[in-house]
Amino acid sequence: xxxxxxILVAFMIIMYVLLDGFDLGxxxxxxxxxxxxxxxxxxxxxxxxxxxxxxxxxxxxGGTLFFTFPVLYASSFSGFYLPLIMVLWFLMLRGxxxxxxxxxxxxxxxxxxxxxxxxxxxxxxxxxxAAMANVIRGVxxxxxxxxxxxxxxxxxPFSAHPGILDWYxxxxxxxxxxxxxxxxxxxxxxxxxGELNVRSRLIARGCWLATIVLAVLTTLATFFxxxxxxxxxxxxxxGFIFPLIALLGLIGMGYFNIRQKDLFAFFSSGxxxxxxxxxxxxxxxxxxxxxxxxxYSLTIENASSSLYGQTxxxxxxxxxxVLAIVYFVFTYRIFxxxxxxxxxxxx
Numbered sequence: 001x002x003x004x005x006x007i008l009v010a011f012m013i014i015m016y017v018l019l020d021g022f023d024l025g026x027x028x029x030x031x032x033x034x035x036x037x038x039x040x041x042x043x044x045x046x047x048x049x050x051x052x053x054x055x056x057x058x059x060x061x062g063g064t065l066f067f068t069f070p071v072l073y074a075s076s077f078s079g080f081y082l083p084l085i086m087v088l089w090f091l092m093l094r095g096x097x098x099x100x101x102x103x104x105x106x107x108x109x110x111x112x113x114x115x116x117x118x119x120x121x122x123x124x125x126x127x128x129x130a131a132m133a134n135v136i137r138g139v140x141x142x143x144x145x146x147x148x149x150x151x152x153x154x155x156x157p158f159s160a161h162p163g164i165l166d167w168y169x170x171x172x173x174x175x176x177x178x179x180x181x182x183x184x185x186x187x188x189x190x191x192x193x194g195e196l197n198v199r200s201r202l203i204a205r206g207c208w209l210a211t212i213v214l215a216v217l218t219t220l221a222t223f224f225x226x227x228x229x230x231x232x233x234x235x236x237x238x239g240f241i242f243p244l245i246a247l248l249g250l251i252g253m254g255y256f257n258i259r260q261k262d263l264f265a266f267f268s269s270g271x272x273x274x275x276x277x278x279x280x281x282x283x284x285x286x287x288x289x290x291x292x293x294x295x296y297s298l299t300i301e302n303a304s305s306s307l308y309g310q311t312x313x314x315x316x317x318x319x320x321x322v323l324a325i326v327y328f329v330f331t332y333r334i335f336x337x338x339x340x341x342x343x344x345x346x347x
Contacts, residue, residue, distance in 0.1 A: 001310045002300035005068040006288065008317070009061060010281040016057035017128070017180075018273055022266075023051040025184015027094065027121025028177070031114060033188060033199045040114060042339050044098060046191035049335040051098065055091070056324065067313045071145055071303040072288050079139060079147040080131070083164050087127055094120040122177060129176025133169035136280060137162065137225050141291035145298060157225050160292060168225050175214040179273060182207035182253060186266035191339050201257060204265065208253045211272075215250065228290070229283035239282045246275025 026047050034040040065073040077084065097117035101110055134149070140161050141147045152163035159166075185204035189197050223230055233239050252268030284290065289298040304310065 001307055001314075002068075002304040003286075004314075005064075005304070005310055006281075006285060006300050009064055009068065010278070012057050012061040012064060014274055014277045014281075016054070016061060017277060018270055019054035019057060020051070021125075021180045021273060022184045022187035023047045023054055024121045024125045025180040025182065026188050027117050027184070028125065028181045029185055029188065029200065029203050030121070031118045033185070033196060033203055035195075035199075037110065039196045041102075042192055042196060043188055044101070045339045046188055048098070050331060052095065053328065053331060060320070060324070064313075064317065068305055068310055069288055069298075069300075069303045070305050072298050075141065075145050075147065075298060075303075076289060079141075079149055080134070080164070081148075082151055083127060083131065087124065087131075090120040090124045090127070094124065125177045125180045126173035129173035130164060130169040132176070132277075132280065133172035134164060135289060136172075136222060136229075136284065137166075137168055138290035138292050138294075138297070141289070141293070141296040141298065143296060145296070145303075147291075162292065168221055171214070171221055172218055175211070175218045178207050178210040178214050179269070179276075182211055183266070183269040183273065186253070186257075186262060186269050189262040190266050191337075193338055193340075197262070201260065201262065201265075204269075205254070205257050208250075208257060211253070212250065215246075215276075226283075226290070228287070228294075232283045232285065236282075239279075242275050242279040242282055244275070246272050246279060249273075249275055 026043055030040060030043055034043055093116050097113040097120065101113040101117070137157050139147050139149055150163045152165040153159055153161055155166045156162065157166045157168040182204050185200045185207060189200040189204060192200065249268045249271030253265055253272060256262075256265035256268055286300045287297050288300060288303050291297040
């Protein structure tokens with residue numbers, strides 16, 4: 001049962017990054033792809049019906065951790081307290097920027113919220129990447145299963161007391177920014193026409209090239225920082241299917257972008273994200289939060305709740321997932337297609 005929940009939690013996190021990832025990417029290109037107020041409204045209308053629903057996956061993942069891996073929940077939410085508060089502020093500012101931008105038709109007002117939308121989206125992408133890097137690298141857990149990580153210490157990932165930010169986590173954060181910007185650019189290219197479509201495609205192409213370079217650097221750095229990943233893949237070679245999915249997605253991003261097949265380029269960037277995150281989850285298993293001292297690492301066994309709790313939770317989780325999937329299918333089906341600026345007030 002703990003292994004099943006490890007897979008399900010990983011699934012929810014991947015779904016969050018996959019869906020809210022293109023929202024974040026759209027926010028990053030908001031100031032550059034769109035040259036006029038009408039084009040910026042088009043970007044906001046492209047994500048407007050779905051951005052808040054996409055964030056449900058993050059909330060669901062956190063709630064699921066609470067009853068499946070309570071030790072992990074308690075340890076990570078206390079140890080990562082400062083960055084989690086920062087992420088919370090970025091999420092709030094991003095949502096406020098989307099909702100308040102159109103309330104006053106004043107250039108200064110709209111420019112302020114456009115800038116807020118951009119900065120909060122970009123910093124969220126970087127922080128989410130850095131958070132994933134912290135989980136891969138390991139944190140200074142003690143014998144009781146708790147830790148505190150400052151925002152930074154000496155920027156050395158091999159330190160006995162590493163901070164949230166070091167050269168490795170910053171590298172992964174920049175990598176996440178490039179990937180999600182490409183993903184968001186592909187989505188905006190799918191949803192728009194005209195010059196905005198062309199500019200979005202060009203930004204996606206540039207981010208694709210940056211992603212290739214950063215993917216190589218990040219992969220090499222990851223295996224250097226966390227040798228356990230090498231053991232996992234060599235011990236179970238079938239796991240190489242996940243890096244293969246990522247590689248095919250990376251190739252597809254460039255191929256379909258050049259062929260101007262925006263929908264397939266968007267699906268390809270999604271496949272790349274799925275492959276990369278699934279590879280990380282596969283490599284970490286059975287750890288759910290590695291420690292600097294491996295003896296103190298949290299695993300699916302010492303961090304999980306009782307079998308009864310996980311069994312009952314699976315029933316209610318299944319019901320909730322069915323409802324969530326129905327909602328998402330309905331929403332994306334209703335709002336599928338190109339967006340166009342209307343005179344209706346909003347966004």
